[in-house]
Amino acid sequence: MTGTRTGDVMTAIRSRIASRALAPDEKLPSIRSFAKRMNVSPSTVVDAYDRLAAEGIIRSQRGSGFYVCSPLAPLDLATIGPKLDREIDPFWVSRQSLDAETDMLKPGCGWLPPDWMPNDGIRKAIRKLARASDALLSEYGSTRGSKKLRHFLGRQLADEGINARPEQIMLSISGTQAIDLICRFLLRPGDSVIVDDPCYFNFQALLKAHEVNVVSVPYTASGPNMQRFAEALTAHKPRLYITNSALHNPTGATMSPQTAHQLLTLAAKHDLTIVEDDIFSAFEPSSSPRLASLDGLERVIRIGSFSKPLSASIRCGYIAARADWIEALIDLQVATNFGGPSPLTSEMLFHILSDGSYRKHMEDVRQKLSKKRLSVAKELSALGIVPWLMPRGGFYLWCTLPEGLDSAHIAREALKHNLVLAPGNVFSPSQTMAHYMRFNVSQMSDPKTLTVLKNVIASSRN
Template identity: 60%
Template sequence: MAQTTSRTGEVMEAIRARIASRSLSRGDRLPSIRALAATLKVSPSTVVEAYDRLAAEGVVLSRPGSGFYVSAEVVTPAVSDLGTRADRAIDPLWVSRQSLDAAAAALKPGCGWLPPDWMPDAILRRAMRGLARADDALLADYGPSRGLPELRRLLARRFATEGLDIGPDQVLLTASGTQAIDLICRTLLRPGDAVLVDDPCYFNFQALLRAHKARIVSAPYTPNGPDVSSFARVVAEARPRLYITNSAIHNPTGATMSAQTAHRLLTVASAHGLVIVEDDIFAEFEPEPSPRLAAFDGLVNVIRIGSFSKTLSASIRCGYIAARPDWIEAMVDLQVATHFGGASPVAARVVFDSLMDSGYRRHVEALRRRLSGARREAAARLADLGVRTWVTPRGGFYLWGRLPDGRDGSDLARLALDEDVILAPGNVFSAAQSAPDFMRFNVGQMRDPRVFTVLKGALARR
C-alpha cells in the first residue's frame, strides 16, 4: 500500500514539474493513461489515481470521453507568503498564529496544548477502529441538532457528581470550546455590549470578543479568583452583559477560585443581571474538584462550556454548552442556522468511546502525575533564570512567571522567535496591558533544554 501511494505521488510530481516548466500549459491535454504509464514504467491504475488526485486538487480537469487537461499553472508561493509573518504585531492572536503555523522543529513553550506523545493515542486508535463497525448513518448522515445523545447523557451524569443536576437536553454539543463561546456571544450579545474578562485572561477570549464588536472591560485576577471589589465596581459602572472566566485552573495564571470568591461573584452577578460563562476546559487536571460557579448557581445565570482538546485530542473537534433550557433552545436554532449541526457525529462518537474506554481514567491520572513533576522541574529551572512563578498551581500545565529586572515579555518573545522558540508574553493575556513583564509557560512543552538556553540568552540581551 505504501509503495502504491509513493508511486502515485511520483506521477503527480512529474505532472506538476511539466506544468511548472511550461512543458504543459493551461488547456493542454495530458498524456493518455496508457502512454504515461509506459513512459514512467508504472501501472495504468497508478496513473488513474494520480490524475484523479490532481483533479481533486484542481490542477487538472477531467473531460469524460476526451481525457485530462491542465486547468491552471502551478504557482510556487514566495517564501514571504508562507506561514505567519514573524514581524506581525504581538496581539491576542500572535501566540496562536505562531504556534499553529510553526515548523515541525520549532519549540512551543508558549502554546496551549500538550505534545502528541502525552496524549492517549492507543485509546483514540481503538475508538477510531470502532468506527469501522458503526452504522452507515453515523458515517454519512447529519447528527441530531443537540449532538450525539450518548455523549450528552455521559456529560449530564458527570455534572451530577459535581452537584449540577441537569438532563441531557440541557447539554448542546458544539464543534469546539471556541465555537461554544461564539454561539453564546451570537445569542446574548449585541455590538457594543460590554463583556467582562479577567486581567489576565485567555487571549482568545479577547480575540473572539473583538470579532463580535464587544466592548471589553476587565478586573484584576488574584490567587483566589477575581478581585471582588474591583469586579463589583466594573459591573456597576460598565454594566457588562457577560463575564467569561475559568474557575478551575485559570488560564494563564494556574490559580483556582475560592468558594468564598465564587459566592461573592454570584451575588454581584445576580444583582446586576450579569451572565457568567464558565469555561471548564481544565477540569480534569485538578487532583480534587474546586468550587464551580455553575453548580452553585444551578445554571440560572451561569453557562458552563468545555471541550476535550487538552486531555484527549485537539484534532478531534468537539465541545459542549450546558445552560438553562431557553438559552439552549436558542443556541440549537442558531447552530442549525449557521452550521447545520454542531459537533461532527463521528468526532462525538470518538470522544464518547474514548471517555468510556477503561484506560481513559488511568491516562488522566498518569497525566496529572507527569504534569506535577514537569511543573516542579520547570519552576525550578525558571527560578534559576530569575523568573518567579506567581502561584503554585494545583494542576494543569501552565506557569505564570514574572520576568527578572522588569524585562518586557514581548521583546523576549521576538528574540526567541529568531531561534524557533515560541513564547507567550504577558500582555497578550491582559486587556489592560498590565502584564508586560510576565510570561505564560507550558511545562509540557519545555522538555527540550534548548528552551531554557534560548530564554537565558534572550534575558541576557539588552
C-alpha cells in the first residue's frame, strides 16, 4: 500500500495516532476536509478509512463518522448484538461440549466418539514422524502448506468434478480459520452476509466477531428458500453467502441440482460470493452436486477440513478458490498466523490419508452411521421426537420436539444430568427454532442418554 494515494492517507492517520495528535475515541477529520488537505479524491479517503477500520485502528459510527479505536477496549463478543439466554447463545453448545468432563454424554456435540476414529493409523503416522528430518521437526511451514497434501486434495477435488490447479489451493490451520481469513479478505464492518436459517452456530459467532449484518434465509429440504433468497439479495445487497450444500449442518439436507442452478444464477446477477463449507463431504455415500464444481471456482470458494473424519486433535483446513484470491489469502494468513498449519500436522495427515486404510475407515464409518441413524430415529420417535428428514449420510438428525416443549429448557434440564444437548435456537439467527433439537447419532450409544431424555421430557410436561 505504501506509495499509493490510499497508502499515503493511511500513513498520515497512523502517524497522527502514534504522535497522540489523534487520541483514542477522538473523531477523525471528515472525508471531504481530509481529502482537500491531502489533495486526493474523497473516494481515496473512504478507501483508506475502510482499510484502517478493517485493521481495527479506527471504527465507523453510522451517521457520525470515523473514530480512533481505544487500545483499552478489546472486542467483547457478548456485547455485540442482542443479549441472549445462555442456553440459546451460539457459543453455548461449543463451550459445554469442549469443556465437558469425560463422564458426560454429548449427543449435542459435533464430532465422532474416539473409538470411531482411525486411531491405529494415527499412531502409525506418529511413529513415522519420530524419524522425520530435523527441518520438519523445527521449522515453519511454507505459506501455501504442504505440497504433498495439496496435491492429494487436488486429486480428491478432481474426483468431485472440481478442477483446482495447485495455485488455487492453500492449507489453513482449521476450517474455522479458513472462513475467518475469507471474512477478513472480503468483508468490512457493516457489510451484509446471508446464512441459512438454521445454520451451523459458529457461522453466527464468527460473523458477529467481524461486525457484519447477518441476514438469514429459511432452509428447506432442497436448499435455501429461493424466493426469500432473491428478496434478501435485493433488499440487503450482501457480499457473501456461507452454507453447507451437502449434509447441511444442522438439518442433514442436501441441496438439489435445481436449487444449485438458481443460486448460482442469482449470485452472478448480484455479484455475490459463496463460501461452500464442505466439511462433511467424506460422509456422503455418493457425491452430490457441488456449487464449486458447477461454478468452476469463479465466485464459489470451497473450504473443508479433516477434523470430522480423522481427528479434531489434528487441526488442518483448506481453501480452494481463484488463484488471485488465494494469493491475497496467503498474505492474510502470514500476517495473522505467520504461515499455515504445522508441517508436522500436514505430514501426519498426508501419511494417514494416503494410507489405504483411510478409505476403508470411511466406508466402515458410513455403514455404522447408516444403521445408527435408523435406530436412533426409531428410539427418538418413541419419545415423540421426530426427525425433520432422514439424511443421505452424516451423523446429525434435526428433530422436532413434542408439542409445547422448548428445546432450550430441555437442554438446561438435561445438563443437570450430565447430558449436553444442542437446542434449536442455537442454530437459528431468527430465533424461531425453539421446537427443534439436533442430535449426533454417533454419540447416542449409552442407554442413559435416552433415559435422561425421557425423564426430562416427562418432567417438562408436568
